[in-house]
Amino acid sequence: MTVATSSGPTPAGSRNQVSAWRLLLNNRLAAVGLVLLSLLVLVALLAPLLPLPDPDATAPAERLQPVLSQGHLLGTDQLGRDILSRLTWGSRVSMAVGFAATLVAAAIGSTIGLVSGYAGGRTDNLMMRGVDMLMAFPYILLALAIVAALGPGLMNALYAIAIVNIPFFARNVRGVTLGLSHAEFVDAARLSGKGHLSIITTEVLPNVLPVIVITMSTTAGWMILETAGLSFLGLGAQPPQADLGSMLGEGRAQLFTAPQVSIVPGVMIFLIVISLNVLGDGIRDVLDPRLRSGALLRPGPRTEVHSDRAQPANGFPSAVLNVEGLETGFVRNGHYSSAVKAVSLHLHPGECLGLIGESGSGKSVTALSIMGLVNSPPGVIRNGGIYLHGDDVHSMPDTRLISCRGSRVAYIFQDPLTTLHPMHTIGRQVEEAISAHQRLDRRALQERSVALLERVGIRDARERAKHYPHQLSGGQRQRVGIAMALANDPDVIVADEPTTALDVTVQAQILGLLKELRRERGMALLFITHDFGVVAEICDRVAVMKDGVVVETGPTQELLADPQHDYTKRLIACVPEIGRGSDFLARVRSVFDAGNKP
Amino acid sequence: MSAYILKRLLSIIPVLFGLSIIVFLVMSMIPGDPAIAILGSYATPENVERINRDLGLDKPLVQQYFIWIGNVVQGDFGRSFALNRPVLDEVLERFRATLILAGVALVLCSVMGLIAGVISAVRQFGWADKAITFVVLAGISMPSFWLGLILILLFAVRWRLLPASGMYAIYGGGDLKDLLLHLILPASTLAVVAAGVIARLTRAAMLEVLRQDFVRTARAKGLPERQVIYRHAFRAALVGVIPVIGIQAGFVLGGAVYIETVFQWPGIGAMLVKAISTRDILLVQGGVLIVASSHVLFNLAADVVQTMLDPRIRA
């Protein structure tokens, strides 16, 4: 998936408010839907002004004229009425009923959902049981029964359809409201003495509104179909008034002899509903907060590399891994902004390089860029070369890059609860890491995986292998992550804050383990952290990152002893040392004051 | 787990109880009564009264309801007025047909929906995604009865490839192959709508999952993209989609009404429509209760499957 940044729709979110509308139009399908729907609505609205014949004027002698016949562009129906005219007027009726039903269902359903979700407890239980009952009643039959009870006619069909659709709104809105009713701002409003009604309308409703709009946009098409369905069964518009469903229902008798009579309204229903659905789909994408943040974009197997990146030559041919002039950035809303710039790092065999910086400084982006693991879109490697044993990683074809992952360069990630697959056993996940690069039979795989787990210090490894990640402690999960990284004896391990999520004792154990393994296997280690204490313990050299740039680099001891950059000084100062707690603040204050001086 | 299932099963009872009251109320609100349906054009007020007396419909509504519920508790669902047959016999026979149709449709729509959704997510914004999105939305945008008629016109009349209607061939049929042949058109028509919904949700779920950290871990291990998508992402996305399939089952059952009418499938949807129009109150009761129960059971089954797929909930 190497899409050039300039082409292709990239409806990623941004903070500006204009974007929603632009996003919608960016989605070409949705834009087409919007245009089509506007056109159809316009024609329907203008029906009285258009030069159309009387839709109810019968001329049985001229019945079932074909499409494009004289005076009847779309032919005539079973009573010789002009189909084009009936279609226009019928669309008007069908759309009005469909939209009105949507509004009614939204109003009633949302109210039920709001009250139910806000009140909770018994009220909630009772209301939701009622909604369950509505849901369990086959919807067409419910509509049928309602219309049978109220009598036929468009208004009654409208009520029936609205009632049938109440549960969708009630359920969706309740779900969101339930979460909001315990939100802090709602509690605050309650404490400030606001009444329930005013809390619901002023605090909860605005936050629920997107859900209501999404549900409306996705059900409006459905409602028009149902209106047609009821009319089809003869429960909608009263003859001779035209609506699309009854046109279809009545025209059906001619399906074999004059198919246009039923196909024309069928196609019209299709056009209206599909334009609504396409548009609704687009609206949902736009209003969905996850999609706005770009979270619902499909990341490709490797980070996209810009086609004309600058690729500096390999300055350290002897290094096992050398990053030269790396620039990685993100495209959001069509605009590129870089996250790291001109980053150069190298790792000699068996060496441990610490990459340190505060969160957001670009450490992780750098680490993930190495093997093309930055999610893309929106990530792009704009510039730079990454040399693994002298080969540029980002010039490799997909298969080669993928085969290097795990076997030459392995990763250990930060939060092992989210980075392990929640539905596979840990044994299986380790086995998978092995089998990605080695052909072994089942038994051998199992043995290796158990051995690895044992090696990283998991007790009862054979038993533990059958467990799922959520059944392990944080430290154990991190050991599993390390075991997976070790599986293929890689040349380089990139450890992205492997100890941050752990408590201090476990952290020490893990660091000890990593140190031991490095010694034992001679792997190079790129160790990413924000903690100089950890760096001091494990790293040979350190690179300090700030705002996407490496500001200082050097052997650990030298750098610790004589930091050049103010930022480095501040980072070092933040490491508390045992027994020197009393003057910690004074020490820190001095570097920060110094740093702030112009 | 079994305690959970039991609890869920027990919670059906109040829903069914409430439904039976609603059905009684709604049916009594509908003008016209079963006697008219039995008498047809010969329904004079006098005749109607006589037949209502014969059927016990002259008693107050509340009393009728209690007589009915008292019998139901003893396993007697009464007799259908219009069909002159025990309600239970008719309902079970019809429900079996619907279950076959809806079951096959459900499998079809799940398979189609999941595949379409995954492809659509994997090829997000590519031509395949756009094509699938369009086809899927087109499927949701068509009146199913209309689609059904057009399929009959093409496959049964024009090309003579498939039978036009019914469940079995009248003669020489009755085996599985015959049933499947008769199922193709109605089940596909029925599956189209639900497949669309499932496809859209699968796509969204896949897109969400593909962003998750464990997918990156899978990539970092050096797994081929195919495995990343199917073994890791899809497996996780499926867990979110299963409950939706359960809800779709309800729609498939409900949507079967049109399809059963168009394809003359001897199912419970068509039976209920007729029962409503003939004011066959006990048959409506029996039919609605079984459909509603199966609706709840489908959802329960979906939850159970979800639980089995997701070890986190299982615990």
Add this chain to the structure above:
Amino acid sequence: MKRLFQGAAVAAAIALASFSAQAQTPPNVLIVGQIAEPKSLDPHAVTATNDFRILVNLYDGLVRYKDGTLEVEPSLAETWTISDDGKTYTFKLREGVKFHDGSDFNAEAVKFNFDRMLKEDHPFHDTGPFPLAFNFSAVEAVNVIDENTVEFKLKEPFAPFLSNLAYPTGLIISPAAVEEYGKDFGRHPSGTGAFKFTEWQSNQLVAAERNENYWDGAPSLEAVVFRPITDSNTRVAEMLAGGIDIMVEVPPDNLASFKSDSNFKVAEQAGPHVWFGILNTKEGPFADKRVRQAANFAVNKETLVNDVLQGTATVAAGPIPPAFNWVNSSVEPYPYDPERAKQLLAEAGVEDPKLTFYVTEGGSGMLNPVTMGAAIQADLEAAGFAVTIESYEWNTFLGRVNEGLESKADMAEMAWMTNDPDTLPYLTLRTEALPANGGFNSGYYSNPELDQLLERARRSTDQSERAELYAQVQEIVHDDAPWLFVANWKQNAVTTAAVEGFELEPSFLLNLKDVSK
């Protein structure tokens, strides 16, 4: 399913199983596309023509309609005599006839049949209800004279009695089967007819096989299968696809294409059917006879029958359909004359008459009610009426119309199929037949002269006298115009070219005994 046609040719079944995708009907088994599933196969419990079409093949009555007519001929009764006062009918029964369940047909059986329907204290009266029992309400007692002679005592002379016996309500069922199955008899029918019931699969089929011992000669068909296909398009599709051999009630628009296709044969037959609009003569604009006539002039019935119904009906002149050809009426239908209609409206001094018009969605014999309603509405509007249509589903519609149109509507669609010219006017046009009295006179029409004529005509046993009386009825009703007279339906059916010997009957029944394939 397979055990169903045990007697049928096994080889054919095997050969066909491999072709089951192509909807091919098996040889010598006739598959009939019906419009709905039967309610019951108990002939006394049903009212729909659709069900009658099956029943007449499973059962026989004491008498039956002669082929192609509405005249009565012997069936299970070989001969009969009518007493001079017209109150005693004595039937000599055919001997040696057995019901399908093996029990004997005899005088006791006949008595059982009518007593079950008519006597509330009969032990099997609770296997009802019997909605058409009033066809025999004139019967006072049924007496067994001997094994093969049975006597009907009537309360008063009743001319349509024999015709009613030939109607499906008069079909004879097996008492033994009723005793065995009770309320479930309708699902386990047993008669003496040409075909023996074999199976009923809910909403799929009703099957019957040849009765080898049929007293009138075994039919040549091995079996008949009635398939309910409610959707008319699906029914047409099945016919085109070859899934059925016969289909009844072909939608008018499809008839032409079947006629022009040599693979199919079309049968048509006028029957005693009237399609009309009930006019509310009690209140509103139609209380004035001139306005009622104006409506009759205003509607273009020719266009309705020729264009909307594609020639599957003829224009109606009055309440007596021309299928009763022995009634020699010379009354011509109201011509289409909108000017005349406007003139009459002006004479009546009604300005801008507002009408509420009840239309139904479908229903027995209603043809194309929504389209027809819309066309009638358009014609009436053109003549100066203001018409609002209210449409109702059939059973709601009947409920509303049968209790009378007062304060609800001015006009309602309606259609009847009958077996005697007495039935329709007697039930719907007499003063005594007002809804309050349990009749069907929903438009409150009242004309004492007509009431007298009808009473006389039903008591007379002289056909020519009756013919004369009904001609007068036709004339009076035509002129008073309590209805909007619209159409008399020509029923139709399509068969595949291979079907031989198939004919439609004026009685709307479907006799399959002489059909072969």
